[in-house]
Each structure stands twice: as C-alpha cells, then as structure tokens.
Amino acid sequence: MKKLIVVIMVGCLAATAIADPTPLELLKGATTRPWPGKNVPELPALPASVVSNVVKELDASPAVRNAYAKLDAARERNVTWFDGVAGLEREKATWSLLSALCHPHADVQIHALRALTRLKDKESLPFLLSYAEAMADFVGGSESATIHGVIHQDIGKVLTAITGLEIKMKDHQDPEGVKAAVARCRAWLAEQSKTRSQPATPPYSEPAARSPQR
Numbered sequence: 001m002k003k004l005i006v007v008i009m010v011g012c013l014a015a016t017a018i019a020d021p022t023p024l025e026l027l028k029g030a031t032t033r034p035w036p037g038k039n040v041p042e043l044p045a046l047p048a049s050v051v052s053n054v055v056k057e058l059d060a061s062p063a064v065r066n067a068y069a070k071l072d073a074a075r076e077r078n079v080t081w082f083d084g085v086a087g088l089e090r091e092k093a094t095w096s097l098l099s100a101l102c103h104p105h106a107d108v109q110i111h112a113l114r115a116l117t118r119l120k121d122k123e124s125l126p127f128l129l130s131y132a133e134a135m136a137d138f139v140g141g142s143e144s145a146t147i148h149g150v151i152h153q154d155i156g157k158v159l160t161a162i163t164g165l166e167i168k169m170k171d172h173q174d175p176e177g178v179k180a181a182v183a184r185c186r187a188w189l190a191e192q193s194k195t196r197s198q199p200a201t202p203p204y205s206e207p208a209a210r211s212p213q214r
Helices: 002-017 023-031 048-060 062-069 078-090 094-102 106-119 122-135 142-163 175-197
Strands: none
Touching: 023 048, 023 062, 023 094, 048 062, 048 094, 062 078, 062 094, 078 094, 078 106, 094 106, 094 122, 106 122, 106 142, 122 142, 122 175, 142 175
C-alpha cells in the first residue's frame, strides 16, 4: 500500500513539473531581466490592454505560444530569441511582438521593431509611442551607444511605416529626434481619432420634383 502511495505521489509531482506555463508566466519569462544590473534606459511597463491581448493571442494559437516560449530571457539564447520573434511575425501576433519590446535584451527589441515595421498595424501605435518615449535618451559606452542608435533609427522607420509620416533620425543616437517624432505621431493619432468620430456627410441628392397641383 505504501509503495502504491509513493508511486502516485511521484506521478503527481512529475505531472506538475511538466505542466505548461500559463500565458502570464510566459510573459514574465520574456520580459524579466535574469542577469545583474538594469536596463538603461528603463523599459516601459506593459499596460493592461497589451497584457490582456498578449494572453488572448497565446491562448488562441499554439503556433504563437510556441514562438513566444522561445523569448524566455533566462532559459534561451539570442538565436532562439530571434527565431521566436520571426515566428510571431509569421503569425501576425502584433500584441506579442509589442511585448517583446520589453525584453531585457536590446537585440530582441530591434528584431521586434523591424517585425512591427513590416506588419504596419495601426493598433500597435499607442504602445510604440510609449516605448519610443522611454527610449528617447542618450546612452554612453561604445557598444551600448551603437545598439541604442540602431533602436532610434528603427523607431523612426516603424513610425513612418504605420503613419505614413516622413520621420528621419540623425545618424546614431537622436533622442531629440525621437521626442519630436513621438509628438508628431501623437498629433497624427489624435487627428485620426477625430476623423473617425465625425459622422459621415450623406451624399447630396436633388430634391424630388413636386407633382403639379390641380
């Protein structure tokens, strides 16, 4: 009897150990820095609207879930991260790609920015602007400065692709250019919202001719 109980307990423990992580656990694994130090500049917090849409994408599609699992910052390495981003782009998982902008490794952020540039989803713009605003800073150091400059350039490209505005950054880092781009895109977004909220003007038609009175 004791042996049977032990076997059952071991089986339960094994089942627990191999249980699939929840969407929120996958999200935490992809956006939590596992190594010492902190991200400079500090990454923006993911708003509840982005989190809930990421969860929906992960629940709805095994392909998205499998791709997203590759973004785990602690368990995987850069080649696997990049493959995960490519998988999310193939599935057009815009919200999951947006959350990848909060991955602790800058190279993953760059790959996510370029995927979002190709997808051109206007729904991604509000959080992209929050991310751009957080990145509008100067970073010192040779390698870090170069990578941050690439992020600034790619921010300009993704904002241009989505809005149609011509946004150009100076070579290398351009914090002021990023800030100006954010302001222009917020104004564009406000104008788009205003246009959508206005009732459509009905087409003009000639009044019907009256019948002659007798």
